[in-house]
Amino acid sequence: MTTTGTPLLQVENLRVHLPTGSRTEVEAVSSVSLAVRRGERVGIVGESGSGKTVTGRAIAGLLPTSPRVRVQGSIRFDGREMVGAPPKAWDQVRSRTVGMVFQDPLTYLNPVMKIGRQVHEAIPPGRQRSGENGDVLHFLSLAGLENVRELAQRFPHELSGGMRQRVLIAIAIAKMPDLLVADEPTTALDATVQQRVLTTLDETVAELDTSLILISHDIAVVAGMTDRIYVMYAGHVVESGRTREVLEKPEHPYTQALLRSVRSLTEDGVELYSIPESLRASWARKEEARAS
């Protein structure tokens, strides 16, 4: 993992206003600043409505284009300012730099196109490596899918929810972005499938050395996967820092409340607010790997 140098993404004083009626609007995001270095994994946590999704969409340039949607502040990729940039510049950034995985795969998969074709279309021109079929099978396998030859010939409705979510991960990584923004990528899945998809995401971004922003209302989801977290409340970042430190010594009352509401940070059913041993061990392993 490389985490030195200029941040890949630098967000400063991001503010987003969205229309809520013909004359009313809401400040969905108020003065959010965050940074992601190359190879780094960052979590954004907070309760429903705290502004996580709007922040993620602003970062990927995916908010609706309307004069009533106002994005202010600064979003820089490798120093390049994107607030106010024309749609073409955003297309460029989305084709090379930033990809997104959403919560609801059926909305984002084309229902009448075979899975293999959808993965193929995501691979940027000039970046194919082992021929159309080889590349498609490679990315489907990388996303933890099996029987990929047969799977590539199927349509989205023929797959389970967990498989569709992995296909969405395959499509996102096929773009080989520098940064992947995953917004509640496992919220719609049941607990065991959720853990498997998270492990896949974890291994895939490690394999490709992709930076990750993982957005979730669930601290348990980001705890084991991220290096640093930002805690959002009512459109603001109320606390940020190394994941381990924030979870072990939460300073802001809102973070403390969020942690108290967590029943288990692992799958083994441990009731807490104390951090389970398995998670501490996983942090220690990651720190060791980082140091070596």
Ligand SMILES: Nc1ncnc2c1ncn2[C@@H]1O[C@H](COP(=O)(O)OP(=O)(O)OP(=O)(O)O)[C@@H](O)[C@H]1O
């Ligand atoms: N399309 C929209 N039009 C108007 N207001 C919106 C829209 N999307 C979000 N908002 C408002 O913006 C604020 C932030 O919402 P956002 O979806 O970013 O929160 P969130 O933390 O991601 O919550 P969730 O986990 O429920 O998605 C909320 O007040 C929400 O009501």
